[in-house]
Amino acid sequence: MESESPLLKVSNLHTHFFTKSGIVKAVDGVDFDIKPGETLGIVGESGSGKSITAMSILGLVPSPPGKIVNGEVLFKGENLVDKTDKQMRKIRGNEISMVFQDPMTSLNPVFTVEKQMIETILAHEKFTKKQARKRAIELLELVGIPDPQKRLKNYPHEFSGGMRQRVMIAIALSCNPSLLIADEPTTALDVTIQAQILELFKKMQKELDMAIIMITHDLGVVAEVCDRVMVMYAGKPVEFTDTTNLFDEGKHPYTLGLMNSIPKITAEKQKLEAIDGVPPDLRALPKGCSFAPRCKHVMESCLTIDPNLREVDDNHLVRCLLYEESESKKAVTP
């Protein structure tokens, strides 16, 4: 596992929001790393802290009220948390870029696609306008937009949702990033378009050899594209393992709940199993395990002890008391 040095290493990340009604611990102790060319999935419900984790990496957390209160984000050996806004702007869109959830609102409606693509290229590369324009055409071709030369002159509202997401991806790829963060990139799209976009991600990754962090609530997306998965709940990772292992050997009750809530094609129609309850209020987390109030296997000790992330198997971390005594594995989080 240590064979390759990680491209990005996030350790002990805490991002809190200081609001009038209390401190929202949106990200509360997240550790992970990602190697060059790898795809890491971050899965969880809305409000589990997966998007804020991504925003924290890029220094895009709205501040105030948000603030990274603790932790390190090491990218190619440099701690991004310590960088100024100006330094971060040189990295964003260049070495690390991001694709957002809603392509309908993520492109500026009053500028042509050409302008929005070229400005990104010119912000980071020493190109002339003409070279940048050529590059923009290449990129649109790469992401599968027909007739790119003509389409460059169009405004975002003249594209369909799927096409807009392709444009967003083209913009994200414009400076050959080594890390691409995709925040629910297919959620706002039709199912058939979703498959195309995921295919595009896989193709681009192969061609450009970049690492991808795929943030999603959809385990289907994870199965499709991810090498490893981190499942998050209430700002903390609860399970972290290989994708195949997660589907075969998933252990945390929350992960199992997520998997049971996926509809399956079976002979008879079955009732979908939802996870009872709602995600907890991040301003007032319960004592003990955050998932305990919704957990089917809740024990008395769950209500008082907040478990650590433990290695239950090779490359398989779980934060749950059910697996605490199984073997005397050492705690991973300090």
Place this chain on the structure above:
Amino acid sequence: MLKYIIRRLIMLIPVLIGVSILTFSLIHLIPGDPARSMLGEKATEAQLESLREELGLNDSYIVQYGRFLGDILQGDLGESIQSKEDIAIQLLHKLPATVELTIFAMLLAVIIGVLAGVIAAVKQYSWFDNISMTGALFGVSLPIFWLGLMMIWLFSVTLNILPPSGRLTSGVELNTITNFYLLDSILTGNWLAFKDAFLHLLMPGLALGTIPMAIIARMTRSSMLEVMRQDYIRTADAKGLKKHFVIFQHALKNAALPVLTVIGLQFGLLLGGAVLTETIFSWPGIGRYVYLAVLGRDYPIVQSTILIVATIFVLVNLLTDVLYKYFDPRIRYE
């Protein structure tokens, strides 16, 4: 686009006919005998009859209106009852004075107002935000006549750095071409006159521009605050664009529409509202001209001025509508 402008220009015709009917009716809405109300109680019957004859008041309304319209279309605005001067020639001198003052006031208002609004929005709740928005509140509340007098007292009487009245210091030569003094001095390369005319414009321009400046600043601030929350601003940040670029291009162009609406409306108001400012600063424009005409019941002057101001108002509105399209390409004019 060109088609739209042409169609809008054609649509101006019924609007202007409406305006002309209203201004024409003005003279007939005066209770009693218009001739008597113009000449006063002491006029003899012979004088009244000759004025009636001169104004054609003895003909039917239709004939009178036809004559009124025909004269206007030929550029004949009639003559002043009191001074017997040709109104068209008078307006040729006075209208540029007012338009120059209005444009100057509007420029001050837009530049300072938009800049203050943007900074206040970007640094929301900062000392700048608090001070500029309190200032804006004062700006809309101060009566122009008070502000104008205070400025004269401070800058002309006490500090003696700005001229208190008029458009040019007597003795400064300027060959007039358009009667826009700044423009004329540039055209003739007369920099002495340019500086003098500019100094004369400062105080009345500031006095006239205060209210629109305050309104524009507040409108820009709220519009920017709305836009800065949008997804595409986050995208622009994630692309690594420079911060001023994100604010002044991506955000401001989106925030411009409501501000543009306010600017268009205020411009029309300023044209009409210049009366007070022109009176205080002895500015030889149409405001003072029409004010004196109203006092002297010189109805032909009042009619002509209203007609011209209304026409400019309508044209400014057309310009505003055309500019909408520049700021927001999604707007379609069908």
